[in-house]
Amino acid sequence: MASAALVRDGRKWRLALTTSNAALITLTVRDGLGVAVAPAWFISPGLRILDDMDARYPLGIAEMGIKRATGAATPILDVFISHIKAELNSTALAA
Structure with a gap:
C-alpha cells in the first residue's frame, strides 16, 4: 500500500532494506537511514510518525x-x- 501511494503521487523512492528483524528496522530508521511503514505500537524512543507523510499518503485498512x-x-x-x-x-x- 505504501509503494502504491508513493507511485500514485509521482514521488521517487527506492526499497533499500527488507527484513523481518524488528530491531534492525528500528535501528535503521532511528539512525536516519530511511523510513518504515509500521503499526503505531512499533513506535519506540528515537522514532516518530512523519505526520505530513502519514496525511499525504494514507495507507488504507489492512485486513487479516x-x-x-x-x-x-x-x-x-x-x-x-x-x-x-x-x-x-x-x-x-x-x-
Missing part, C-alpha cells in the same frame, strides 16, 4: 484472516484464536 482446516476445532485452538482476535481488535482501537 484466520483459516483453519475443517475439523481442526479444539478447545485450546478456539481459546488461542479468540485471544489473537481480541489482541488485534484492542490494538486497532487504540491506534
Whole structure:
C-alpha cells in the first residue's frame, strides 16, 4: 500500500532494506537511514510518525484472516484464536 501511494503521487523512492528483524528496522530508521511503514505500537524512543507523510499518503485498512482446516476445532485452538482476535481488535482501537 505504501509503494502504491508513493507511485500514485509521482514521488521517487527506492526499497533499500527488507527484513523481518524488528530491531534492525528500528535501528535503521532511528539512525536516519530511511523510513518504515509500521503499526503505531512499533513506535519506540528515537522514532516518530512523519505526520505530513502519514496525511499525504494514507495507507488504507489492512485486513487479516484466520483459516483453519475443517475439523481442526479444539478447545485450546478456539481459546488461542479468540485471544489473537481480541489482541488485534484492542490494538486497532487504540491506534
